[in-house]
Amino acid sequence: MTLAEPRHARPRHFLMCPPTHFDVTYAINAWMDPGKPVDRALALLQWERLRDLYLDLGHRVDLIDPLPGLPDMVYAANGATVVDGKALGARFRNPERAAEGPAYLEWLRERVPQAAEAGEVNEGEGDFLVAGPWLLAGTGFRSSRAAHAEAQEFFGRPVIGLELVDERYYHLDTALAVLTDDLVAYYPGAFSPGSRAVLERLFPDAVLADAADATVFGLNAVSDGRHVVLPAAATGLAGRLRERGFEPVGVDLSELLKGGGSVKCCTLELRWGR
Structure with missing residues (x-):
C-alpha cells in the first residue's frame, strides 16, 4: 500500500441522542468527576455540530428521544x-x-426485523465493533466474555475477543477505531499482550496511536472509509491517517468527554443489511 492510496466514502446510517439531560452526577469511569460542572448548553452545541457534520458528509442521522434521569x-x-x-x-x-x-x-x-434483549452484560458498540466479517469484542471492564459467545450466536459472525487492561479505556471504542473493513487504528497500551498479538496478526498494517492521542480520545472516532471524524486534539493521529490516504475531520466534544465519551460514543451505526 502506498501512502497516498485513494480512499472511498460510503454513506452510513447513524442513530444519535441529543444531550438534553447530559450531566455528570456519578462516576463509573476514570473520566467522570461529579465535582466538575457541566455546561449543558455547550454540550448540546458541540453535539449539534457533530450531527450536522455527518449530514454534510452525506450520512443519514436518526434521533432517539432522550429520557429524563x-x-x-x-x-x-x-x-x-x-x-x-x-x-x-x-x-x-x-x-x-x-x-x-x-x-x-x-x-x-419498531424498525429492525430481528431485535433481542441481551442475556449477558454487553454495552453495545462500545465493546462490539464490526471489521469486515468479524465482530471485534472488548472485555475487561464492561462487557462480559459470555457476551461474546452470545453475540456470535445471535449474529452468526465470528467474534474476536480483546482484553482491555487500562481503566481509562474501559470500552473497546475508546482504544480502537475501525477505518475500513480490513484496517483499524488502535492504542497498543490499552490491550493485554495476547490481545496485542491478535491485533498484530489480524491487522499488520494498522495505524498505531500513541498515548498522547489516546488520552484525548482520538480513537473514539467514526470512519466512512474516507473521512475519519475524531477529536480535534488528536493531531498526531490525524497526521498518520492523512499519510494513509484518509481525510481526518477534527471536532470538539470537550464537554461530552467529561462523561467519558466522544465521537464514536455519540454514534450508533445502523447496519440494516449485509
Whole structure:
C-alpha cells in the first residue's frame, strides 16, 4: 500500500441522542468527576455540530428521544449493536445506566426485523465493533466474555475477543477505531499482550496511536472509509491517517468527554443489511 492510496466514502446510517439531560452526577469511569460542572448548553452545541457534520458528509442521522434521569443516554453507541438487520440490545454493568438498554431496544424493535434483549452484560458498540466479517469484542471492564459467545450466536459472525487492561479505556471504542473493513487504528497500551498479538496478526498494517492521542480520545472516532471524524486534539493521529490516504475531520466534544465519551460514543451505526 502506498501512502497516498485513494480512499472511498460510503454513506452510513447513524442513530444519535441529543444531550438534553447530559450531566455528570456519578462516576463509573476514570473520566467522570461529579465535582466538575457541566455546561449543558455547550454540550448540546458541540453535539449539534457533530450531527450536522455527518449530514454534510452525506450520512443519514436518526434521533432517539432522550429520557429524563438518563444523563449518559447521549452515548448512543452503547445502546445496542446493529448488524445485518439484527439488533442486540445492551445490558449495562452499572445500575446507573440500566434503563438505557430497554429504551434503545424499544426504538429498534419498531424498525429492525430481528431485535433481542441481551442475556449477558454487553454495552453495545462500545465493546462490539464490526471489521469486515468479524465482530471485534472488548472485555475487561464492561462487557462480559459470555457476551461474546452470545453475540456470535445471535449474529452468526465470528467474534474476536480483546482484553482491555487500562481503566481509562474501559470500552473497546475508546482504544480502537475501525477505518475500513480490513484496517483499524488502535492504542497498543490499552490491550493485554495476547490481545496485542491478535491485533498484530489480524491487522499488520494498522495505524498505531500513541498515548498522547489516546488520552484525548482520538480513537473514539467514526470512519466512512474516507473521512475519519475524531477529536480535534488528536493531531498526531490525524497526521498518520492523512499519510494513509484518509481525510481526518477534527471536532470538539470537550464537554461530552467529561462523561467519558466522544465521537464514536455519540454514534450508533445502523447496519440494516449485509
